Amino acid sequence: MLRQLGGVAPVSKLVDLGVSRYHLKLEVKAGTIRSVRRGWVALPEADPQLLLAASTGTILTCITQAKRLGLWVLHEDAPHLAAPHPHSEVKDRRGVIHWAQPVLQREPGALFDPVENVLDIVGMCQPFEIALAVWESALHAKMVDLQSLAYLSYRGRSRRLLEESQPYSDSGLETFVRVRLQWLRVPIEPQAWIHGHRVDFLIDGWLVLQIDGGHHVGAQRTEDIRHDAELMLRGYQVIRCSYEQVVHRWPEVQGLIQRALARGRSPAR
Structure with missing residues (x-):
């Protein structure tokens, strides 16, 4: 039992x-x-994390539970736990303790939050674009949908996250890019299909931005190179960037995109 x-x-x-x-x-x-x-x-x-929650009288939530659910999490600095009730006393505080009123009532004896509560607490705890990446990861995985979330009593930044979330991002990196390029005065289409293949972003109808995660090695890398060549032969220009560039060297990526747009599409020969 x-x-x-x-x-x-x-x-x-x-x-x-x-x-x-x-x-x-x-x-x-x-x-x-x-x-x-x-x-x-x-x-x-x-499970050591369940033991932690049980031994401290808390509930796994925020980015800790998001990671357990398989959602995209940039990093986890410490266990994130919730007090069972906003006025609960938590004597043993091994980690980050959240005291917020949950969106969904918690079942007595629960050791982890449902995804709806996780998203709300992530929204209050994490920087906006990191929180948005978690929300869009949950939408992409079909753990939740925008219509059902809209009926819940999300407030403040969680309501903004609900309004700006889209279910199309394969990873948090794509969420970061979409948010960071919103200021460009050109159409940006995420997860665009071009000649039977999907690309991460199609910018201004001709500039393709591809983002390589950790799985872009071996056969996948070979297929990426072949697809890039096919796109360029069809008149598209391709910029491919890595996790390291998006997370830690974003100005470098943004500069490449700005210079490509300023130069314009190469004329067909």
Whole structure:
């Protein structure tokens, strides 16, 4: 039963399922399960993050839970945890503690937030473009949709994130680029299809911007080079940049785009 509950659970839930407290005490004494804190037990091999939440009386949320859900997260500086209620007392603070009123009520005994709460807290905690990348990652993965999110009581920056989010970005890098190029007075089409192939961005109808993540190696890299050549033969110009350039050397990428647009499209020969 404990394994079915994720490896960590309140004693009260196990008792409700028919396990006697006496049996639980015997199992703890034998070392087959462990006591996490008063009223909580876990398997010895239980998820360390769930153990952290259970032992501190908190809930995994924000970028920590976003990462657990497989969403795009730039970096995680420390575990991000939520107090069960805005006025809860959290004595053991191992990480970043969030006290906000959740958008969705939390089930008693929950150890992690639902994605709707995660997005709201990410919106309050992280810089705007990083938060937007997490939101768009959830939309792209179809964990949520804009229509259902619109009915929830998001406020402040979370409401702005809702209004600006799009479900098209394959990665947070594409979100960063879209936000950072909004000032350009030219049409920018993300995830554009050109002659049967998708490109990350089509700028002004002729300039292709491709962003290489960590998977652009080996056969993928070979296919990228072939596709770039095909695009250029068809009259497009291609700029390809890396994770390092987008995250840490953005002015370099922006300068390439500005110079390409200033020069204009090469005339067909």
